[in-house]
Amino acid sequence: MADPMRIRAQSAGGNATIRVLMSHEMESGQRKDGNGKIIPAWHIQDVTAALNGKTVMTAEWGPAVSKNPFLQFTIKGAKAGDKVAITWKDNKGDSRTDEATVS
Amino acid sequence: MTHRFNGLQKLALALGFVSLSTAAFAQKSSADSIAEYRAMLQDGNPADLFEAKGEDLWKQKRGPKNASLEQCDLGKGPGVVKGAWVELPRYFPDTRRVQDVESRLLTCMQDLQGFNAEDIAKTPFGKGEQNNVTAIATWISAESKGMKFNLSQSHLEERKMYEAGKRLFFMRGGSHDFACATCHSQDDKRIRLQDLPNLTKNPGAGNGFGAWPAYRVSNGQMWGMQLRLNDCYRQQRFPFPLFASDATIALGVYMGVNGQGGEAIAPAIKR
Numbered sequence: 001m002a003d004p005m006r007i008r009a010q011s012a013g014g015n016a017t018i019r020v021l022m023s024h025e026m027e028s029g030q031r032k033d034g035n036g037k038i039i040p041a042w043h044i045q046d047v048t049a050a051l052n053g054k055t056v057m058t059a060e061w062g063p064a065v066s067k068n069p070f071l072q073f074t075i076k077g078a079k080a081g082d083k084v085a086i087t088w089k090d091n092k093g094d095s096r097t098d099e100a101t102v103s
Numbered sequence: 104m105t106h107r108f109n110g111l112q113k114l115a116l117a118l119g120f121v122s123l124s125t126a127a128f129a130q131k132s133s134a135d136s137i138a139e140y141r142a143m144l145q146d147g148n149p150a151d152l153f154e155a156k157g158e159d160l161w162k163q164k165r166g167p168k169n170a171s172l173e174q175c176d177l178g179k180g181p182g183v184v185k186g187a188w189v190e191l192p193r194y195f196p197d198t199r200r201v202q203d204v205e206s207r208l209l210t211c212m213q214d215l216q217g218f219n220a221e222d223i224a225k226t227p228f229g230k231g232e233q234n235n236v237t238a239i240a241t242w243i244s245a246e247s248k249g250m251k252f253n254l255s256q257s258h259l260e261e262r263k264m265y266e267a268g269k270r271l272f273f274m275r276g277g278s279h280d281f282a283c284a285t286c287h288s289q290d291d292k293r294i295r296l297q298d299l300p301n302l303t304k305n306p307g308a309g310n311g312f313g314a315w316p317a318y319r320v321s322n323g324q325m326w327g328m329q330l331r332l333n334d335c336y337r338q339q340r341f342p343f344p345l346f347a348s349d350a351t352i353a354l355g356v357y358m359g360v361n362g363q364g365g366e367a368i369a370p371a372i373k374r
Binding site: 003004019067072 | 146147149151152155156318323
């Protein structure tokens, strides 16, 4: 199972800044291993952010995103106490959801 | 005529300004830009992920004995983690050895959890339990973030290790006739665009020693001090030192004592 994400959600001036660190190999599918064989692509494909259960952002990611990616965005109108849930799904079908409370 | 001459002079003056400012810009764009880049990355330092994993591993019941590491003595008593890292490596009466954080973790994992320390030490970096040792070391170092290095030199063994570390640091050898000191004993030296800290005194020793474990952006790996030293020896074309060997610990004592009073910034982020 995938390791948990680190989510920080800070409210500022009626909005909330969300900073997410995801733990993922993000293998591009371009690299070769010691025997010259291609290491198969393994990366996050879909990222979804939800505020109190309502989807506020979706993103499609590809092999160009770095290992252990960092994502930062702003949610308009999010207040302290609101729940922010982030979900990622990778091309192997693995997925992970973590939640944080806006402070 | 005079009027035109003035115009040319003004133009020359203006050009002079332009070239001056580009020169200043070019100067800024080496070391400063790297510092800027690091500061930008610091906010999303993936070392956080390893830190969280390490904390979890510390508290988790694992190994053949199904025990946690919460009773592990890092030098400040069983289970005391805060402030332990800035006093390591130190002498431990139970093992009668000077140990750094990683070798001490091997002891605890063997005594408390029943793992085989020798097997873990032989595991290549980045595999199996080695990954866990790195993660736990990352968390332990983070618990001392911002504190000042305060290594003990009161025990004879600790002073002996400092001396041994010093000799290893200056020992030249290998196909390139290299020593640690070749790169790290002078101020303001660089290798490509990387500043080389002078590890024989502060601030270099504190900055260098106090930054590892660190996350390496270029390969996306978390590195502890043992792996960092291993890589130094690789670059010197020496044979690889054994994990948690007395040699690498002695080098840690040498750098840590030289960095006395320096601030611990680990887990840091590196290129």
